[in-house]
Amino acid sequence: QDPEILKLLHLGQDLKIKSRNWKKQRYFKLEDDFMTIWYQSKKTGNIRSTFSVNDVEAVREGHQSEVLLSIADEFPPDRCFTLVFRGRRGNLDLVAESAEEAQSWIWGMRKLIENVENMGEREKLDQWIGEWFKKADKNNDGRMNFKEVQDLLKMMNVDMNEHHAHHLFTMADKSQSGTLENDEFVLFYKMLTQREDVLKVFQEYSVDGQKLSQSNLEDFLREEQLEGDDIQLHAKQLIECYEPSDKAKRMNAMTFDGFLMYLGSAEGSIFNPQRRGIFQDMTQPLCHYFISSSHNTYLMEDQLRGQSSVEGYIRALSRGCRCVEVDCWDGANGEPIVYHGHTFTSKILFKDVVSAVGNYAFKVSQYPVILSIENHCSVEQQRVMAHHLNHILGDRLLKTILDGKALIRLPSPEDLKGKILVKAKKDGGLEQSLSGMVEDSLNGEVSDEDEAAEIDEDHPHHEKSKARKHLRDAGAEFVHHNSRQLSRVYPSGFRTDSSNFNPQEMWNAGCQIVALNFQTAGEGMDVNDGLFSQNGCCGYVLKPSFMREADTRFDPEMPQTRDHYHPVVLTIQSHCVFGLSPKCRTKFQCAGLQWFICCISSSERIHTFQLCLKKKITSVVMFKL
Numbered sequence: 001q002d003p004e005i006l007k008l009l010h011l012g013q014d015l016k017i018k019s020r021n022w023k024k025q026r027y028f029k030l031e032d033d034f035m036t037i038w039y040q041s042k043k044t045g046n047i048r049s050t051f052s053v054n055d056v057e058a059v060r061e062g063h064q065s066e067v068l069l070s071i072a073d074e075f076p077p078d079r080c081f082t083l084v085f086r087g088r089r090g091n092l093d094l095v096a097e098s099a100e101e102a103q104s105w106i107w108g109m110r111k112l113i114e115n116v117e118n119m120g121e122r123e124k125l126d127q128w129i130g131e132w133f134k135k136a137d138k139n140n141d142g143r144m145n146f147k148e149v150q151d152l153l154k155m156m157n158v159d160m161n162e163h164h165a166h167h168l169f170t171m172a173d174k175s176q177s178g179t180l181e182n183d184e185f186v187l188f189y190k191m192l193t194q195r196e197d198v199l200k201v202f203q204e205y206s207v208d209g210q211k212l213s214q215s216n217l218e219d220f221l222r223e224e225q226l227e228g229d230d231i232q233l234h235a236k237q238l239i240e241c242y243e244p245s246d247k248a249k250r251m252n253a254m255t256f257d258g259f260l261m262y263l264g265s266a267e268g269s270i271f272n273p274q275r276r277g278i279f280q281d282m283t284q285p286l287c288h289y290f291i292s293s294s295h296n297t298y299l300m301e302d303q304l305r306g307q308s309s310v311e312g313y314i315r316a317l318s319r320g321c322r323c324v325e326v327d328c329w330d331g332a333n334g335e336p337i338v339y340h341g342h343t344f345t346s347k348i349l350f351k352d353v354v355s356a357v358g359n360y361a362f363k364v365s366q367y368p369v370i371l372s373i374e375n376h377c378s379v380e381q382q383r384v385m386a387h388h389l390n391h392i393l394g395d396r397l398l399k400t401i402l403d404g405k406a407l408i409r410l411p412s413p414e415d416l417k418g419k420i421l422v423k424a425k426k427d428g429g430l431e432q433s434l435s436g437m438v439e440d441s442l443n444g445e446v447s448d449e450d451e452a453a454e455i456d457e458d459h460p461h462h463e464k465s466k467a468r469k470h471l472r473d474a475g476a477e478f479v480h481h482n483s484r485q486l487s488r489v490y491p492s493g494f495r496t497d498s499s500n501f502n503p504q505e506m507w508n509a510g511c512q513i514v515a516l517n518f519q520t521a522g523e524g525m526d527v528n529d530g531l532f533s534q535n536g537c538c539g540y541v542l543k544p545s546f547m548r549e550a551d552t553r554f555d556p557e558m559p560q561t562r563d564h565y566h567p568v569v570l571t572i573q574s575h576c577v578f579g580l581s582p583k584c585r586t587k588f589q590c591a592g593l594q595w596f597i598c599c600i601s602s603s604e605r606i607h608t609f610q611l612c613l614k615k616k617i618t619s620v621v622m623f624k625l
Contacts, residue, residue, distance in 0.1 A: 016095040058084040143179035211253040278536035285410040292539040293323035295515035310356040317360040322539035323370040365538040368416035476555040482510030490515040500524030508556040510547040
């Protein structure tokens with residue numbers, strides 16, 4: 001069955017591309033490499049558009065986008081599907097001529113994605129190089145002149161001296177044709193990315209400087225990687241998995257190419273493998289955890305004119321987010337809508353948001369999802385909201401106390417597995433300060449407002465419950481409050497471009513729900529991804545004990561006053577062997593934390609790995625760029 005369906009994709013078929021305002025017929029075809037798909041107008045034969053299977057993250061069946069939901073009456077779900085692309089590229093909503101053709105594309109694309117995921121390291125590298133070659137080969141003649149090579153280096157963020165680049169180009173041009181063909185480009189790439197630092201480490205453990213015997217590799221794993229369990233078997237497995245040369249495999253040895261592939265793989269990552277799964281106690285109260293949280297989840301872009309989409313909820317939940325925001329307003333025909341109020345952002349239906357949450361809440365994590373609702377609806381449309389929540393979510397919606405028992409503390413993530421919670425402001429507003437009425441509230445909200453913003457004492461509803469002000473004026477009390485209650489911190493309304501603050505400062509105060517604009521890439525989201533990549537990416541990370549214990553005093557503004565205060569500082573020296581662009585960042589992960597170093601070449605990565613492993617570093621002092 002596999003070849004027949006892929007053969008069908010290779011022959012090509014007509015599919016309708018649907019957007020909010022139009023639908024167009026296009027001819028889709030899988031290329032001979034079984035990695036590239038192109039499409040064009042069959043009638044006019046316009047220029048082809050292409051995308052790589054590598055760029056496709058998932059295939060969704062049926063009406064799983066607001067565009068396809070909007071045409072549900074015109075096209076049945078068994079003819080509709082959506083290609084979800086990685087990064088910020090928009091999805092492709094497609095309609096097939098029949099349910100059978102739709103299933104062929106859905107199954108075929110999933111098979112192709114699976115094939116990519118199952119590729120060996122050598123195949124992945126070859127595929128990656130091949131895709132760069134295609135991008136750089138502007139005239140599609142299968143050759144690359146020096147100008148195209150220069151353009152390629154810019155695309156790869158490699159800032160290289162033109163004379164040196166031309167020298168490498170000439171050396172790789174074995175045919176002396178003035179252009180590079182496929183194999184010559186591979187040679188050029190290898191010379192371009194020559195890793196002298198890694199070669200030095202390799203040669204230190206190699207007897208002949210050409211290969212690592214299994215015994216040599218065992219020494220490296222023991223002394224540099226600090227591995228101790230069944231090293232002999234592990235070394236044998238690494239050779240079998242990463243060594244591209246069959247001859248070297250027969251000799252039970254690893255060449256330098258295999259060594260590079262191993263170090264660049266997931267097994268060579270600094271991330272502690274024991275922390276990849278769920279390893280933390282999940283039976284403590286919700287307030288004892290940092291919770292992966294999204295702000296303005298419905299937005300795909302900025303907060304003034306950006307597009308609202310259920311895709312925002314799907315993407316956030318698929319990244320392990322456990323708290324999503326829903327801004328609700330009265331809509332036409334009695335149906336509540338979701339958008340950024342009093343702006344030009346587009347609008348989506350509340351019921352579509354609830355459906356998306358219901359479909360994707362527990363695909364990545366079984367731990368509870370919190371709907372943070374900002375309610376601007378009339379009583380009539382609030383009743384409609386309640387109906388949709390009940391009807392769509394059913395038993396997953398938490399509406400009563402657990403097991404009929406009165407709460408003496410907040411329930412735990414384990415208690416709430418598979419449940420969706422609704423969080424909204426009670427009539428009368430939140431607590432006025434960190435004292436007094438604070439005991440009557442389960443959560444409070446503050447924004448990351450500008451520290452210089454003036455506080456208007458004449459307006460009692462002006463948020464005074466500001467995060468940085470609490471940190472500055474009553475840091476220890478803020479931490480103590482967060483050991484018993486939930487606090488949500490969100491980006492200031494002045495961040496109209498949907499930018500983010502660094503969440504680390506708020507985590508230092510024990511704030512659990514530090515909401516970020518998931519749609520905006522950058523340092524804030526990188527740090528967030530770093531923290532929540534541990535503990536099975538379940539969206540919950542247990543806070544340090546000194547942030548959970550009621551009898552412990554910790555002031556985030558003066559951490560040195562805490563007993564047994566011993567900060568760990570990580571220093572990295574960069575040599576910049578071939579000079580990545582200053583805009584390029586290299587990420588380092590260890591025990592769920594991430595570091596971001598500007599202007600550091602990838603050649604320093606192995607040095608950093610060795611440093612962290614030798615020193616057994618499990619945490620660091622975060623620093624600003």
